[in-house]
Amino acid sequence: MTAFRTLDGVDLKGKRVLVRVDLNVPMADGKVTDDTRIRAVAPTIGEIAGKGGKVILLAHFGRPKEGPDSKLSLKQVVPALSDVLGRPVAFAEDCIGEKAASAVAAMQTGDVLLLENTRFRKAEEKNEPDFVDALAKFGDVYVNDAFSAAHRAHASTEGLARRLPAYAGRAMQKEIEALEAALGSPKRPVVAVIGGAKVSSKIDVLENLTAKVDALVIGGGMANTFLLAKGVAVGKSLAEPDLADTAKRIMAAAEKAGCSIVLPVDVVVAAEFKEGAASRVVDVGAVGPDDMILDIGPRSIDTVDAWIDKAATLVWNGPLGAFEVPPFDRATVAAAKHAAERT
Incomplete structure (x- = not known):
């Protein structure tokens, strides 16, 4: 029996259901190029609408720096969302205020409404109580179906869960049950592959995993922060120097727990981050001041594959490189295929 x-x-009939989803999908020329994340949340949306609820979707898109930005508007996701759901999707040009209130008031049972990018409001990431209240007044029930954003204590995640009766959506439920199976009483060795851009977004995950897994393979931009913490220069690569001490603390905790921390030994670098950019492979100690680390190198891929081979249980979250832009997807794809061959 689930503990959540x-x-x-x-009973959702006639109720306004605020549903946090992950619609941070890749785009090109104003169109969604991969609807995987939309398809993941479609069962939850369909179930709520089928039960007579009014589905009010909350999501972020990208990382807006100074408020609203048309390039980061969720309006461009509406056509793909509607196609996947097989039903109309209304759109409100704000996530709070009169525009949002009018759109919510116009809803009938079974309707689906997408509110504008929550991160257009700085209060979202600050989890400001007034902003949480402004969102909460649009709902009777809260459902979180965005596992990828659930670790962030933002207004649309942590804040609303404390204001309204809260439930896990079907995608969230599936992820939690898989984690419980993998980390509750797993077959060992347990290997976790954790990638992504920032340590700051996964500090709690990393710290918790050091006590639960036998090896923690770190890739993506967050590996650069760990390399910095070890005194390795990373040039112009994405990194968080202010979190070097946090990385050191995580490495110390891992050593105490007998958990191996696996970092890249060679990397793919380029002078610019764009598709098809000229790149080369260098040892981690040979990254130049103008280089950007955009993927792990072939020897590092071999190391990741070797740890995958050792694993009786494998947990994976996040890419090993800047996988959205070829050829920097190579390591992620290669390691994922290797893992698939093991199952």
């Missing part, structure tokens, strides 16, 4: 509340048996 799901949609099983919940």
Whole structure:
């Protein structure tokens, strides 16, 4: 029996249901190029609408720096969302205020409404109580179906869960149950591959995993911060120097717990981050001042594959490089294929 509340048996008829989803999908020329994340949340949206609920979707898109930005508007996601759901999707040009209130008031049972990018409001990431209240007044029930954003204590995640009756959506439920199976009483060795851009977004995950897994393979931009913490120069690569001490603390905790920390030994570098950019492979100690680390190198891929081979249980979250832009997807794809061959 699950230790969290799901949609099983919940009466949603006529209720306004605020649903946090992950619609941070890749785009090109104003169109969604990969609808995987939309398809992941479609069952939850369909179930709520089918039960007579009014589905009000909350999501972020990209990392807006100074408020609203048309390039980061969720309006461009509406056509793909509607196609996947097989039903109309209304759009509100704000996530709070009169525009949002009018759109919510116009809803009928079974309707789906997408509110504008929550990160257009700085209060979202600060989890400001007034902003949480402004969102909460649009809903009777809160459902979180955005596992990828659940670790962030933002208004649309942590804040709303404390204001309204809260439930896990079907995608969230599936992820949590998989984690419980993998980390509750797993077959060992347990190997976790953790990638992504920033240490700051996964500090809690990393610290918790050091006590639960036998090896922690770190890739993506966050590996650069760990390399910095070890005194390795990373040039112009994405990194968080202010979190070097945090990385040192995580490495110390891992050593105490007997967890191996696996970092890249060679990397793919380029002078610019764009598709098809000229790149080369260098040892981690040979990254130049103008280089950007955009993927792990072939020897590092071999190391990741070797750890995958050792694993009786494998947990994976996040890419090993800047996988959105070829050829810097090479390591992620290669390691994922190797893992698939093991299953």
